Structure formats: C-alpha cells, structure tokens
Amino acid sequence: MGYRSSVEILTEWDIVAARQLGRNEAKEVGFGTVDQARITTAISELARNIYLYAGKGKIEIERISEGGKFGITIIASDEGPGIPDVRKVMEDGFSTSGGLGAGMPGVKRLMDNFKIDTVVGEGTVIKATKWIR
Amino acid sequence: MPQEIERQYKEILKQYVTRQTEQNLYAGQNFSRQLIQKNIAPDEVISIHKVALEEAFPELPMVVWNSFDLLIEMMIRYGLAHAEHQSLLKKQEELKVEMDLAANVQSTLLKTTVPQVDGLEIGLVSVPARNMNGDYIYFLSDNLNNAGVAVSDVIGKGIPAALCMSMIKYGMDSLQDAATDPKKVLDVINRIVEKSVDDDMFISMFYGRYNVEESIFTYATAGHEPALYYNAKQGEFSELHAKGLLLGVVANVSYEQHAVTMETGDFVVMMTDGVTECRTDEGFIEPEIIMSLIHSLRDETAQTIVDTVFKELEKMQNFELRDDFTLVIFKKTS
Numbered sequence: 471m472g473y474r475s476s477v478e479i480l481t482e483w484d485i486v487a488a489r490q491l492g493r494n495e496a497k498e499v500g501f502g503t504v505d506q507a508r509i510t511t512a513i514s515e516l517a518r519n520i521y522l523y524a525g526k527g528k529i530e531i532e533r534i535s536e537g538g539k540f541g542i543t544i545i546a547s548d549e550g551p552g553i554p555d556v557r558k559v560m561e562d563g564f565s566t567s568g569g570l571g572a573g574m575p576g577v578k579r580l581m582d583n584f585k586i587d588t589v590v591g592e593g594t595v596i597k598a599t600k601w602i603r
Numbered sequence: 604m605p606q607e608i609e610r611q612y613k614e615i616l617k618q619y620v621t622r623q624t625e626q627n628l629y630a631g632q633n634f635s636r637q638l639i640q641k642n643i644a645p646d647e648v649i650s651i652h653k654v655a656l657e658e659a660f661p662e663l664p665m666v667v668w669n670s671f672d673l674l675i676e677m678m679i680r681y682g683l684a685h686a687e688h689q690s691l692l693k694k695q696e697e698l699k700v701e702m703d704l705a706a707n708v709q710s711t712l713l714k715t716t717v718p719q720v721d722g723l724e725i726g727l728v729s730v731p732a733r734n735m736n737g738d739y740i741y742f743l744s745d746n747l748n749n750a751g752v753a754v755s756d757v758i759g760k761g762i763p764a765a766l767c768m769s770m771i772k773y774g775m776d777s778l779q780d781a782a783t784d785p786k787k788v789l790d791v792i793n794r795i796v797e798k799s800v801d802d803d804m805f806i807s808m809f810y811g812r813y814n815v816e817e818s819i820f821t822y823a824t825a826g827h828e829p830a831l832y833y834n835a836k837q838g839e840f841s842e843l844h845a846k847g848l849l850l851g852v853v854a855n856v857s858y859e860q861h862a863v864t865m866e867t868g869d870f871v872v873m874m875t876d877g878v879t880e881c882r883t884d885e886g887f888i889e890p891e892i893i894m895s896l897i898h899s900l901r902d903e904t905a906q907t908i909v910d911t912v913f914k915e916l917e918k919m920q921n922f923e924l925r926d927d928f929t930l931v932i933f934k935k936t937s
Contacts, residue, residue: 503675504650511679562687562694575690576683 476530477517479548485517488529492544495531499540500602509542509600512580515573516546516596524550524593534599541601544581549593556586605651608638613655620659642689644682649675706734709765713772718744718751720815722867725750726905726932728913730924737764738875738929741775743788743812749781751812753788754931755850756827756875758805767806770799785810785823786860789847793825793858796851806850809873813865813933820871820933821862825850828879831894833901835868840894843871870905870934872897877926881916888919905932 475495477488492513496506513529520527527548534541553559559574578584583599615634619627638648653671656663717725729738743751755771757764774795778788788810796806807827813820822830826849829842847858865871881888896915900908909930917924 502650503653503672504646504679507646507672507676507679510676511683562690575687576680579683579686580679 472533472535474530474532476528479517479520479527479529482521485514485521488513488517491529492531492542495533496542499533499542501542501600505600505602508580509544512577512598512600513544515577516544516598520546520548520550524548527593539601541582541599543597543599545595545597547593547595552590552592552594553586553588554590556588560586608641608643609651609654612651613659616652616655617659644678645685646675646678646682649678702734705762705765706731706736709735709768713739713768715740715742718742719746720744720748720750720813722815722818722935722937723750723813724905724932724934724936725752726907726909726934727930728909729927729929730913731927732877732924735762735765736927737768738877738927739768739771740929740931741772743775743778743781743783745781748815749812750815750933751781751783751785751788751810752873752931752933753792753808753810754827754873754875754929755806755808756877756927756929758807758849763804767800767804770795771806771808781812783812784860785812785821786858789823789825789850789858790856793850793856794854797854800851804851808850811871811873811933813935818865818935819862820865821860822871823847823858823860825856825858828874828876830874831872831897832863833870833872833897834866835870835901836866838898840898865935867935867937868901870901870908870932873931873933875927875929877924877928878912878916878930880926881920881928882925883920888916905934908932908934 475491477484477491479485479488489510493506493510496509501509517529520529527546527550530545530547532543532545534543560578562575574586577598581598581600585597586594588594612634615627615631619631649671653668653675657668717727727740729736729740731737737757739753739755739757741753743753753775757767771792774792778791789808792808806825808825809822809827809830810824811820811822811830822843822845824845825847829844832841832843834841843861843863845859845861848856878893879890881893893912893916896912897908900911903911909932912930913928916928
C-alpha cells in the first residue's frame with residue numbers, strides 16, 4: 471500500500487479540504503492540469519455525496535504505482551444508509567436530471583477505475599483510481 | 604495523437620493571431636470538427652489552447668495562465684455533460700431498434716386475415732401515428748355466411764396500448780363462431796378487459812357482422828365512433844349509433860344491437876377517432892369533407908376508397924398523423 475492521507479467529511483467546508491488534498495497529491499504525483507481538475511471534481515462529487523446522504527465519512531487519497539505507472543486512488547467511505555439500488559445510481563441521467571451534479575457515472579468517467587461496495591444500513595465504500603497517461 | 608493535435612492547433616492559433624482573417628477562423632472551425640470526431644472533451648480543448656499559447660507566447664503574464672486553470676476547472680462538468688449526452692444518445696438509438704423490433708412482433712402477433720365472402724368487398728387501412736399501433740382490427744369469419752369485424756381503439760398510445768391489444772386478440776380468438784351476435788362479442792371482451800386491465804385504461808370497440816344469406820349488417824358498439832352507412836339508392840350517409848359503455852369500465856354491461864339490410868352498392872364505413880379527429884393547423888377537418896370525399900369515391904372498390912381517403916387526409920394534414928388511423932369498409936357488391 472502506498473502513501474495515504476485523509477480528510478474527515480463532516481461539514482460542507484470539508485469538501486473543499488478534500489479537494490485541496492486531492493489536488494496537491496495529484497500535482498505531486500505528476501498529473502497534468504486537466505487531470506488534476508478531473509481528480510478534484512471526482513473527489514468533490516464523492517465528498518458531497520457523503521455530506522448529503524451519509525452525514526459523515528472520510529475521503530482518503532492513496533498514491534499508487536504499478537509496473538512503472540503512477541497514479542492515485544480515492545477511497546470514499548461512510549457508515550451511512552448505503553445504496554439500495556446501485557444499478558440505478560450508476561445510470562446516466564439519474565442524478566444529473568435532478569440537478570445534483572455529475573453523479574456516480576460522472577465519477578466513473580473522470581477516473582480510470584471505479585469500484586463500489588455498499589450494504590444497506592451499514593455504509594458505502596467507493597474506490598476510484600486514475601493513472602497518469 | 605494528442606501531441607499531433609497540439610502541434611496542429613498551435614499552427615492554427617499562430618496563423619490567426621498574426622492575421623485575423625475569416626479564412627483562419629474557418630480553419631479553426633474545421634479543426635474543431637476533427638476534435639469532436641476524436642471525442643476530445645471541452646476541458647481538454649482549453650488545455651490544448653493553453654499549452655499552445657504557452658509555447659507560442661511564453662512572455663504572457665501569469666494572470667492569463669491562472670485564468671485558464673479556472674476555465675479548465677469550470678469546463679470539467681461540461682465535458683461530463685457532453686459524455687453523458689453521447690451515452691444517452693447511444694442508449695436512445697438502442698431503444699429505437701428495440702421499438703422497431705417490438706412493432707414487428709406486434710404486427711406479426713396481431714395479424715388478421717380479411718374474410719372472403721360472396722357479394723361483399725372489404726377495404727382496410729390501419730396506420731399507426733408512432734411505432735406501435737393503438738388501433739386494432741380483428742376479423743371473425745367462416746368465409747361462407749358471416750364476415751365480422753371488430754374495430755377497436757385503445758385509449759392511450761404506444762407500448763401500453765400495444766400490450767393491451769394482445770389481450771383483445773386472445774379474447775377474440777376464443778370466440779371462434781363467426782355467427783356470434785355483436786352484443787355477445789362485446790360482452791365477452793368486456794368481461795376479459797374489465798378483469799385484466801387497470802382502471803385508467805379504456806378500450807372502445809365497434810363490432811359489425813355481415814350475413815351473406817340475408818344481406819343484413821348487425822352491429823353493436825362499446826363507446827366507439829359511430830360507423831357511417833352509405834345508402835346507394837338515396838345517395839346519402841347516415842350514422843350507425845348504438846348505446847354501449849367503453850370496454851373495461853364495469854363487468855356487466857348489456858350492449859344494444861341493431862341491424863340494417865344492405866342493398867347492392869351500399870357500404871358501411873367503420874373507423875377510429877384518428878379519422879374523425881383529423882386536423883390541420885386551422886382545426887378539425889369537417890366530417891362533411893370526409894363524407895363528400897367518400898361519396899366521390901362511391902363507385903370504386905372498397906380498398907380503393909379506404910386507400911384514397913387515407914392519402915387525401917394525410918395530405919390535408921401535411922403528412923403528420925396525430926393519432927392512429929384506421930378505416931374499414933364493408934361494401935355490398937351483389
């Protein structure tokens with residue numbers, strides 16, 4: 471496991487802190503401006519979901535490397551209500567139509583790899599990875 | 604590939620900054636077409652612009668570079684919206700293919716054969732406004748003494764209407780005897796529909812049966828458009844009315860049944876509201892216009908009449924069908 475840092479999400483301001491952490495890490499790992507903005511947007515989206523639906527949770531940023539490639543994994547975890555219908559939240563047009571933002575499909579598009587683990591009543595863990603091109 | 608794009612864009616940018624001609628703008632716009640084809644997101648386009656600018660004019664002040672970072676940040680969501688749009692378009696295309704398949708299944712499933720009985724010509728045209736037809740025609744005949752037809756309209760269009768129709772079909776299939784009285788037919792179908800359909804779904808139906816030996820046309824209706832009867836001797840139309848509630852409202856309805864004796868040259872015109880509610884931008888097409896149109900075609904074959912009426916009304920409506928259009932004619936020829 472690589473170097474990990476994290477931000478607790480309790481208030482809306484923590485979303486900004488999580489963004490800041492993500493952008494700094496992305497810059498240090500070596501991502502370009504556009505990818506930094508993409509990673510930050512993904513973090514923003516995940517942190518906002520924690521803030522809105524779970525109340526509290528955590529955003530962790532992990533630096534990763536594999537076979538000479540470098541990247542970042544965002545881990546968003548909460549002990550909120552969980553997602554009853556994952557397929558539905560992964561559908562295009564589900565969250566955006568309500569003006570909620572890019573939603574889960576957006577996060578998936580911004581990153582290279584996306585994994586979601588959720589149990590109703592126990593919480594949700596989302597892992598999203600992006601590699602430097 | 605990105606390096607190549609950056610190089611090309613830098614060239615276009617240099618050209619334009621040197622000379623602000625329409626030609627140079629045109630080159631830029633053509634280039635954007637390439638970017639769209641290659642699926643380059645809007646945020647990336649701005650990044651390409653920034654990189655090109657940095658290389659061509661490194662002396663520009665910091666404020667310019669910083670402002671681009673803000674712009675890129677703002678465009679990330681546009682990029683996402685664009686990608687989502689693309690994926691929804693693809694999904695829509697898939698749905699359309701599926702709908703076309705369903706429409707094919709529908710027309711195969713609901714196929715009905717036009718009866719052949721002595722002295723009677725039958726003309727039929729049924730055209731859906733959208734993919735799936737909400738009008739349904741079913742012929743019940745022994746191809747000897749009786750030719751019956753059910754003309755029905757499921758209130759509502761599209762898929763729910765289409766699903767509902769298979770139920771009518773299997774109800775009609777269960778009747779088998781072409782001599783069944785029209786009021787009995789409506790009674791049977793009403794019970795089936797009432798039992799199986801939501802309260803907000805209604806079906807209107809006209810059932811008519813021609814008996815060859817007696818030249819009698821017997822009919823009953825469940826809240827459907829009245830049929831038109833053309834009396835050849837008098838050269839006049841009259842409406843064939845009967846009392847009867849829409850199908851599926853309540854279980855026990857006693858439908859009225861009436862009969863007319865047909866003479867040679869007489870014909871019955873059965874239709875759905877797609878015919879009577881034809882409209883142009885100026886309003887509904889008057890029933891008189893439709894009647895005089897049919898009247899002018901009275902000596903043609905039943906099929907020619909329905910085909911011509913459809914073509915004329917389609918033209919009057921600027922080829923825009925607002926509702927499913929169905930027209931059936933029973934014409935006594937001898």
